[in-house]
Amino acid sequence: MDAHLGPSTVAGRVDAPPSKSYTHRALLAAGYGEGTVVADPLHSADPAATARAVEAFGGSVAWDDDAGEARVVGFDGRPETPDGVIDCANSGTTMRLTAAAGALADGLVVLTGDDSLRSRPQGPLLAAVESLGGRAESTREDGQAPLVVGSGVDGGRVSIPGDVSSQFVTALLMAGAVTPEGIEIELETELKSAPYVEITRELLADFGVQTSRTSEGFAVPGGQRYAADRYAVPGDFSSISYPLAAGAVAADEAPVVIEGARPSAQGDTAIVRVLREMGGDVSWDREAGELTVARTSLSGVEVSVADTPDLLPTLAVLGAVADGDTRIVDAEHVRYKETDRVAAMAKSLDRLGASVTEKSDALIVHGDDSELSGATVDGRGDHRLVMAFAVAGLVADGETTVRGAEHVEVSFPGFFETLGGLGAEVDLRE
Secondary structure, eight states, rough: OEEEEOOOEEEEEEEOOOOOOHHHHHHHHHHSEEEEEEEEEOOOOHHHHHHHHHHTTOOOEEEETTTTEEEOOOOOTTTOOOSSSOOOOOOHHHHHHHHHHHTTTTEEEEEEOTGGGGOOOOOOHHHHHHHOOOEEETTTTSOSSSSSEEEEOOEEEEEEEEOOOOOHHHHHHHHHHTTTOOEEESSSOSSSSSSHHHHHHHHHHHHOOOOESSSSEEOOOOOOOOOOOOOEEOOHHHHHHHHHHHHHHHEEEEEEEEOOOOOOGGGGGGHHHHHHHTTTTTEETTTTTEEEEOOOOOBEEEEEEESSSSHHHHHHHHHHBBSSSEEEEEEEGGGSSSSSSSHHHHHHHHHHTEEEEEEEEEEEEEEEGGGOBOOOOETTTTTHHHHHHHHHHSSSSEEEEEGGGGGGGGTTTTTHHHHHTTTTTEEEEE
């Protein structure tokens, strides 16, 4: 499906979609326990993949969209060996979190995914599982899926790099809680995307599972039980960044108001700070969970995405509208997402008329030399690219066509309807 966007102004109120990161973790945490009602979950493609994994391990997930709930019956700490292969589709979070869960099974668990997911690095997690006494293999022996894990890990001490994916740490913490010995994690390199581990620790505490920071990394005692009758998922700041950016560059005389933006451990709340640093007119009522944004002139800044890789596409589009240079640094790990987001944004923004310099670990957008004009750009199967290009289309001269519009279903179902409800000129075509 293609999305066709024309120059538009936006105004009005929107609801933030539930957090994808929290939903993944909540579904699996509920699976590790006996049962939990997960309130306000994101029912989209990626969390659905995690739900299927919970069911493959012997649990069940019943989605009730009318009630805004997912009722989970868990596998009580020890996953069964699945009857078939677990298909993680395009969800890297599902594969990494459930690979560690699968390592607890007595038998062997096979995990695979689509072409994009089968190209993403899993080697450090496989090595960690092996060092803990489990079986962990890449069937192609390249550190990528399909993966085979199992043989009943009991816990122990493990060293792992921190600069590939924080999801490896999350996976080990979640699994380690139900092992007999627990798991101590030594980080070999600086941890990137660190707030995502804090999301995990915050959620685990809500399920009664204790973790700790150590001088070398993290630790989780073994023999713990996951227990929560009900868990409510907060709004997603990665997704909030798109209507927030839309308001900052294209708001009408009235502002854009985003509801459901309550404080949490999400690192992507940094979008509020960065937008203010760029000169954006943003106010945040934390108690009410409301963000209000009006259109203003923006100026380029330097911003690190070491802890906020999902913000790079949004920041790059803001940089194309801002005066001066916007330097997005510490971005090397952003190349290992659903696609190489650094290269993809550089190529597509250039196609849209922006002046961009791509480096191995940075993306520099030269706002003074950029003049966005409509063009056809490919979302490359990446929901975050699709939504970022849609924001660019609001201020580009002429029609912008974004290919692969259906991929917004991964994290923000109804995104284009939401954008249209704010007044944007949007036309979806097969």
